[in-house]
Amino acid sequence: MQNNETKLKPTIEPISQAARKAMREKIDNLAKPVGGLGNLEVLAVDLAGIEQRVELQTEKRCCLVFCGDHGVEREGVSATPRRVTAMQAVNMAAGHSSVAALAKANHCEVKVIDVGIDADILDQAVINLKIRKGTNNFLEKPAMTRDEAIRDVQAGYDVAAQAIHEGNQILCVGELGIANTTVSSAMIASLLSLPVADVVGRGSVISDKRLAHKIDVVEKGLAKWQPDPTDGLDVLSKVGGFEIGAKAGAMICAAAHHVPLIMDGFISYAALALAEAMCPGIQRYVIASHATRQAGTKAILKKLGVTPMFNLGMATGEGSGAVVTLALIDDIQSVLKNMTTLEDMGVNFTA
Numbered sequence: 001m002q003n004n005e006t007k008l009k010p011t012i013e014p015i016s017q018a019a020r021k022a023m024r025e026k027i028d029n030l031a032k033p034v035g036g037l038g039n040l041e042v043l044a045v046d047l048a049g050i051e052q053r054v055e056l057q058t059e060k061r062c063c064l065v066f067c068g069d070h071g072v073e074r075e076g077v078s079a080t081p082r083r084v085t086a087m088q089a090v091n092m093a094a095g096h097s098s099v100a101a102l103a104k105a106n107h108c109e110v111k112v113i114d115v116g117i118d119a120d121i122l123d124q125a126v127i128n129l130k131i132r133k134g135t136n137n138f139l140e141k142p143a144m145t146r147d148e149a150i151r152d153v154q155a156g157y158d159v160a161a162q163a164i165h166e167g168n169q170i171l172c173v174g175e176l177g178i179a180n181t182t183v184s185s186a187m188i189a190s191l192l193s194l195p196v197a198d199v200v201g202r203g204s205v206i207s208d209k210r211l212a213h214k215i216d217v218v219e220k221g222l223a224k225w226q227p228d229p230t231d232g233l234d235v236l237s238k239v240g241g242f243e244i245g246a247k248a249g250a251m252i253c254a255a256a257h258h259v260p261l262i263m264d265g266f267i268s269y270a271a272l273a274l275a276e277a278m279c280p281g282i283q284r285y286v287i288a289s290h291a292t293r294q295a296g297t298k299a300i301l302k303k304l305g306v307t308p309m310f311n312l313g314m315a316t317g318e319g320s321g322a323v324v325t326l327a328l329i330d331d332i333q334s335v336l337k338n339m340t341t342l343e344d345m346g347v348n349f350t351a
């Protein structure tokens with residue numbers, strides 16, 4: 001057991017400061033005011049540090065969408081019935097969900113992975129790595145066993161390793177799982193030591209009454225199991241979800257391989273908090289795409305130490321915001337390829 005856990009905690013090398021500096025110099029020498037392309041420049045520098053090179057490789061990209069159901073959905077914390085997870089997974093694999101449509105626009109493959117949907121998915125287009133049909137209701141039992149938590153994170157790691165082996169140069173991550181904003185809130189409150197009421201939001205839109213109930217459910221779950229925030233697998237097994245653990249595994253794998261990983265919204269914040277607890281340093285390899293429209297986003301991102309690229313008021317999940325970020329990466333590549341330099345123009349700045 002201990003060995004399996006150790007495998008999930010590889011040494012994460014520091015980001016390449018030399019590549020960051022070289023990219024910064026290259027961008028500063030382009031024919032524009034210094035820093036004029038704002039966060040696009042920051043993104044280019046971050047990608048260079050992760051990839052350890054200035055000639056960024058970003059053409060082949062893939063979005064990994066992990067799917068799972070949640071026992072706590074039975075507490076009435078979501079406006080959506082649980083069967084939507086299974087329905088939307090099939091819809092997504094056929095190319096018709098939000099992330100699937102956005103991925104087409106951004107030349108990105110989508111892999112849909114079942115790590116815990118509460119149904120038999122017969123569609124071969126959905127990759128079957130099911131740990132179990134849904135977690136336990138954490139008000140009654142721990143969500144999963146520690147062994148399941150380990151196998152779950154390992155499944156996400158393996159899917160990401162396969163995607164990298166296939167030549168993907170950028171990974172995006174997303175998820176499907178009705179009630180997973182409740183589960184993510186519990187994980188975030190525990191792992192980042194934030195007050196429950198500050199991080200529980202309206203998910204895929206709930207009334208004031210249901211919101212108060214959702215806060216109560218999260219508080220009761222944490223009080224009952226008292227997960228240890230210094231032990232990510234303890235938090236995952238007590239109040240977590242299969243798609244969140246798998247997503248954390250993908251993050252750990254991408255960081256170990258120096259492959260940039262673009263995360264999505266609220267559920268990704270929980271996965272990053274978990275990955276960081278398991279394997280400190282992961283956060284430097286993860287690009288924060290957008291600030292999601294959920295409670296506590298600002299405080300959570302601050303605690304995670306990441307800055308989102310944009311805020312479009314999105315709250316869909318699936319990896320939608322992550323995939324939209326690919327358009328910004330294509331913008332950077334065009335800038336790096338096509339712009340003339342200040343040197344070409346013979347211009348010097350005097351601040």
Ligand SMILES: O=C(O)c1ccc[n+]([C@@H]2O[C@H](COP(=O)([O-])O)[C@@H](O)[C@H]2O)c1
Pocket residue numbers: 077078079080175176177178179180181182202203204205264265266267268292293294314315316317318
């Ligand atoms: O990514 C986000 O920030 C986000 C915010 C609200 C909802 N979602 C998606 O909606 C589902 C969870 O919403 P809920 O209300 O059932 O907890 C799940 O499938 C998520 O992918 C995702």
Ligand SMILES: Cc1cc2nc[nH]c2cc1C
Pocket residue numbers: 080084088175176177204316317318
């Ligand atoms: C339709 C629908 C699609 C989703 N995709 C992610 N979460 C979702 C929730 C609903 C309700």
